[in-house]
Amino acid sequence: MTRRRLLAVLLVGVLLPAGCGIPAETDVQVDGSVPAGEAGSLNGPPASPPAPTDSDEPVPFLENYLRAAAAGERDQAYTRAQKFLAPEARDLLPGKPQTSEVELTVVRLRAKPESTPPNNQGTSTVTIKVQQVGVLRADGTLGPPAATETEYVFQLRRAEPAGTGLLITSLPNVLLTSDAALRQYYRSRTVYFWNSDLTRLVPDLRYLPSSVxxxxxxxxxxxxxxxxxxxxxxxxxxxxxxxxxxxxxxxxxxxxxxxxxxxxxxxxxxxxxxxxxxxxxxxxxxxxxxxxxxxxxxxxxxxxxxxxxHLAYPSGANPTRFSVYDGVLHPLAIGTEQRATVPLPAAENRNVVSATLARAEDQVLAALVVTGADRRLRLKVGTGPEPVAVFNTSDVRAGFQAMSRPTWLRSLDKDHPAGLVAADGKLYRFDGAATLSPVPLNVSGSVVAVAGSLDGHRIALVSGGAVYVAPVSVEGGVVTLGQPRRLPTLLTGVTAVDWIAEDQLVIAGNDPDRRSAIHQLAVDGSWEPPLASEIGAPVSQLAAYPGGGDRGLPAYSFMFETAGSAWRNNPIDFVTPEQVLDLPAGSRTANPTAPFFLY
Structure with a gap:
């Protein structure tokens, strides 16, 4: 794979408040290279609602219709949508007009709408192929999709008198809007709820019309x-x-x-x-x-x-980069970023396949996936002041053929550290003694990846090629998961996931052309910009730093492994052996693998 084949799609970072890594209100629209608004700003006045007379061509007219319901206050959504309808079609929309309780069905267009040429009566048909994203509710939440349709058909005719545009005569029995309209006319906001023991705030993503x-x-x-x-x-x-x-x-x-x-x-x-x-x-x-x-x-x-x-939750120390090199953890030297030493004794730092290190006040939490002479994988766990001296290994009599990179749950209960790992298709909880306990999951397929959020009370996981999020309660070392919610994504065969911001994930899978790609994905599935495409091989490891750009790394920083090599973004590039620190003299040449961040 050459560097030319790996193309990066650059995103504008959202400015985060200093010292906490927590975004304020953000404008969801980031298409194009524009300055990020300051925390809490609206990035300019709200866009004007579309009008039926803005276009007399079927496809642009229909695209404007998909924007209309979202383009203002909720209680006027039906009024705006009905302006695009012929009189004979205005009873086809469901629900009650002129109420703020209206729900909008949000869809993502899979392709440009297709239209047929007008017939002798001036009637044409427009078909849109969609992915169901969710239902935007009156409380600002985006709930799971209620509909299952992958295609909608609209019929249009010329308005009377001639030359005054188009009108819709037949349409689906649902009030539709697009994810593009959501980004254009709404602003995302985060509200916070206390966790179960009232010690930490947990973010909850909402949407507010920019016209408010x-x-x-x-x-x-x-x-x-x-x-x-x-x-x-x-x-x-x-x-x-x-x-x-x-x-x-x-x-x-x-x-x-x-x-x-x-x-x-x-x-x-x-x-x-x-x-x-x-x-x-x-x-x-x-x-x-x-x-x-x-x-x-x-x-x-x-x-x-x-x-x-009263910080919402600890953002951790300044992040540093690590990777595995020839079975041993080593720090990385990327530009002028802060560098670190491995907080483990050399005797414990060997035969490593992947790892996660985390900081919890004065403690370091270490979870290593290691391999033995039988080539089976086991989990080795150590916690304590740096360097971590005491480690425990999961049942040495058994092992696993496959094991994901572990994740620590950043709970305030430092006396009972806990984490999660996927092994041979199942999800397991582990503790400081490296005891693995199965975690029941009501999802289909094999679990291949899991990642914990910065607040420690939400996880993302990959099972059966799909992405899920779930709430987490951690009390006395006991981990309880709520029912996972599946997120819509344009990627199929997802292989890896991590948290790249407070309410954003980074995921790896196959794009619609079956090429390996990395996308950003909102925690409710509302937004999915591409981050890297044409990678050339499946992504086997993926790690991100979910804090802001105020701690030595750019916001939205991530690293990944594909085809046995480690990569990074900002910009997309190889992690080279020359960037691996503390290599002993005479080390054999190898590629860095399994990169991750310590924070």
């Missing part, structure tokens, strides 16, 4: 928090007390805000936790926010100070 004015964003975020987490995340987090609801809209501007709520059991602890949630869920706001319970002032939070003194 600034003063209403506070109200919408309060409603989202009161309404509870996304369905898929709910088993792993704690919502506000049942019966919590806002009283009227939030009020204020600039640096003074006021939120009035009904909250059963609103003691000081619960209000303090809600203040932290609001500070992180409204990252663009500074100043004071007053919490009132049934019109009585109860708690005040300085939003900026709260974010500075």
């Amino acid at each position: 004015p600034a003063e209403r964003r506070v109200t919408e975020v309060v409603k989202w928090l009161a309404g509870g987490p996304s369905d898929w995340l709910a088993p792993g987090v704690t919502g506000l007390p049942d019966g919590t609801r806002p009283i009227n809209n939030a009020t204020g501007a600039d640096s003074q805000w006021e939120v009035n709520l009904t909250m059963p059991g609103a003691n000081e602890g619960r209000l303090a936790r809600l203040g932290t949630q609001l500070a992180w869920s409204l990252p663009e706001l500074t100043g004071q926010l007053e919490l009132k319970i049934q019109n009585q002032k109860r708690f005040s939070v300085d939003l900026e100070r709260e974010r500075g003194t």
Whole structure:
């Protein structure tokens, strides 16, 4: 494989707040090379809604229709869509018009829409081939797809009087919008819920129309928090007390805000936790926010100070790069990036196939996949101050033919470190003693990869060539998974996954032309830009750094292995033997493999 065959698609990084690796509100639209907006910005005014008269050609007209429902406030979605319909077709849309409870079916176009030439009556047909992405709900969540159609057909005719455009006469019985329209007319936002033991915040991705004015964003975020987490995340987090609801809209501007709520059991602890949630869920706001319970002032939070003194979750130390070279872990030297030493004694650093190292306060967590004389794979685990001196190995009497790169769950319970690994098609939990315990999963196919998020309470996994996410509860070393949610992706035969940002994954598989490729994928499947294409061979290892660009690495940094060689991005290039540090004299020449980040 030559370097010319590996093409990178460059993305614009989102600027992250210093010191936490947590993005604020971001504009989902990143097509093209444009400056990233500052944290909390809208990157300019919202785009204007499309009009039926913007085009009299069938395909552009239909593409505008797919934008219309998303192009403004939710309660006017039907009104905007119906402007594209002939009078005889306006009863074909389902649901109730002029309500904010309308749900939009989001689809991803697999190809350019196709149209037939107009017949003698001026009627034409437009067909779109789609992938179902999900259902955009009134609470800003993107739920799993409800429809299964892979193709929709529309019939169009000339509007009367002649020369005034087109109208749709026949259409699917569903209110459609495209993922491109979602990026164009909505802004992604992150709200935060406490984990099960109320020690760490867990992100939850939402969408807000860009037309919503600034003063209403506070109200919408309060409603989202009161309404509870996304369905898929709910088993792993704690919502506000049942019966919590806002009283009227939030009020204020600039640096003074006021939120009035009904909250059963609103003691000081619960209000303090809600203040932290609001500070992180409204990252663009500074100043004071007053919490009132049934019109009585109860708690005040300085939003900026709260974010500075109560981090949502630890972002870890400055990241450094490592890889396996001839069965031994070695640090990498990439440009001017910070370099490290291997935090393991030499006697334990051998026969390594892949590895994960993580930092937890003053501890290093090490999980190594090693091979023995029988060529079977086992897991070797060690935890403790650097260098980690004591290791345990999984059952030496047995082994596995295949084992993924392990992942540590970054729980605050440092006395009970836990991680996950896929071995011979099944998912296993491991602890500091390298004891492997099967984790029940209600998914099809063989599990080949697993990755934990920065907050430690969400995982992504690959099973049967598909990508899933699931919430995680870690209590006393016991790992409990919620029901995994399958994510839509244009890639098939997915082989690897990792977290590349707070709410973004990086995945490897086959593109529609059956070429090996790497894509970025939102945690709800809403957005899937390509990162690298024409790789030439399947990706066997994939590792990313999910923090921001403020810790010595560019945002969205990742590395991977394909055809027995390690690669990196920013820019896409080989990891060469010359970039491997601490090689002993006389080492045999080899390719670096199984690259990963320590942070």
